[in-house]
Amino acid sequence: MDGLTRIQCRSLMKLSSHVPRATAHAISRRHASTLATTNAPSTKERVVILGSGWAGYAAARTLSPSKTTRILISPRSHFAFTPLLASTSVGTLEFRAAIEPVRRLGLDEFHQAWASSIDFKNKTIRVEANLRGDVSAATNRPEIKGEEFDVKYDKLVIAVGCYSQTFGIEGVKEHANFLRDVGDARAIRLQVLQAFETADLPTTSDEERKKLLHFAVVGGGPTGIEFAAELHDLIKDDLSRMYPKLQKHCAITVYDIAPKVLPMFDSKLAAYATETFKRQGIRVKTEHHLTRIRRQGHVLMLQIKEEPEEVGAGIVVWSTGLMQNPLVKTLVESDTEGVGKIAKDPRTGGIVTNPNLQVQLQGAGDGSETTTLKDVYAVGDCTSVQGASYPATAQVAAQQAVYLAKQLNRGEREASKPFKFKNWGVMTYLGSWRAIHQSEADNLRGWAAWVLWRTAYLTRSMSVRNKIMIPVYWVITWIFGRDISRF
Ligand SMILES: Cc1cc2nc3c(=O)[nH]c(=O)nc-3n(C[C@H](O)[C@H](O)[C@H](O)COP(=O)(O)OP(=O)(O)OC[C@H]3O[C@@H](n4cnc5c(N)ncnc54)[C@H](O)[C@@H]3O)c2cc1C
Helix, strand or coil: CCCCCCCCHHHHHHHHCCHHHHHHHHHHHHHHHHHHHHCCCCCCEEEEEECCCHHHHHHHHHCCCCCEEEEEEECCCEEECHHHHHHHHCCCCCHHHHEEEHHHHCCCEEEEEEEEEEECCCCEEEEEECCCCHHHCCCCCCCCCCCEEEEECCEEEECCCEEECCCCCECHHHHCEECCCHHHHHHHHHHHHHHHHHHHCCCCCHHHHHHHCEEEEECCCHHHHHHHHHHHHHHHHHHHHHCHHHHHHCEEEEECCCCCCCCCCCHHHHHHHHHHHHHHCEEEECCCCEEEEEEECCEEEEEECCCCCCEEECEEEECCCEEECHHHHHHHHCEECCCEEECECCCCCCEEECCCCEEEEECCCCCCCEEEEEEEEECCCCEEECCCCCCCCHHHHHHHHHHHHHHHHHCCCCCCCCCCCCCCCEEEEEECCEEEEECCCCEEEEHHHHHHHHHHHHHHCCCHHHHHHHHHHHHHHHHHCCCCCCC
């Protein structure tokens, strides 16, 4: 998540302006499908989108149902508004406020499934059904094998995103919590509240309490910092009243290997963030390397290179690094007969596209020359655009998807204008109603930046329903405190 560009009001307002259109699409699609059953078979192109994240969801809602047959394949049947996940993980917001069900888009087809492989020659995707309750765990592929079937496409949009990178560090995959979907947020909320209950037992020693109520965050990018800030608010505003005797044992530490946190911000804003954290009692340990996590009874023991002894923690939230989706890894490594090999970005391992977001094939020779793979496009975190270096952010993913869907609606390809990213700035919440915001136009910090931060996320939430639900939950939290129910 380092290098993230935070979303800002204007781009999300732009996205949200599609809402009525999505509804209109759904209605006209229903109308169109009625006609299709009574008249000639549809001659519309089948556009298949892989993934229901920022890129896939934005593409599906922007594609015109009157011009295309819209098919979405994703293991999860919802879109997750990732910037609000940290708020849901501490009960500031209800989980539902951060998701949008994909089926509300009124698509022609939706398959809750994984794309396992793609036959570019025959324009066919091999798909495996995801039979698991998807909200609870969408981050990793399950062991259980689902039914397999094929889906044909005329045009294919690959938008499968990235996975969390664990750098092969022992115990991270098994014991750390990730924060990439609403199921992850729910797991964190349950574990934090459970740590307080366990610490409150008369049988728990003070030494054990100190470990249980130490919350470690690995990664000093915007996501790690925002989670630490939200957790601080939960403890300070709500849990301190319920467990007053436990307060002296609570601690939050952010670890990062870099010399400073929030490297994408200007040094004054990053220093303000560090100072704010210090005042709030959140420890920031830069140039610290986590080398192992192991479980010991109720707690996790962290081995940190720079610390003389293992450090105990109730929970470790892992928020650093991205790795390629296994499908992308397979695609860039296989050579399809009669088609060729997909070009791979040597730095990120992502799929290389040209500025029109068309997937590129490796050329002959040293591979620097590429050719276009017809009718296949890629957008979002899993891609790398030739001649550009975009950060892996929602802002880039959504803008690319909207650009591409509009091109497909127009039926343009080679002759179209190349994609141009509009950077709307970066922002991060710091706790206690303070934030930082940086853009070409201005830099803001403190309460004013917090108001902007909240306004931006509200205006950018996708549905009218969530635009109503989010402020309602903010008010409920403000009056009655955060939701600390466990279920
Ligand atoms: C907690 C958090 C907070 C963030 N905050 C911000 C922020 O404030 N601003 C910002 O700009 N960015 C933010 N980001 C980054 C942003 O969320 C990502 O850049 C964005 O999600 C990328 O969109 P994407 O569509 O490429 O991938 P994703 O959103 O990851 O979506 C990938 C989709 O593909 C599906 N998929 C995976 N494998 C397959 C397969 N084999 N077949 C079919 N489908 C598949 C997944 O289930 C998912 O639906 C945040 C990220 C996190 C985790």
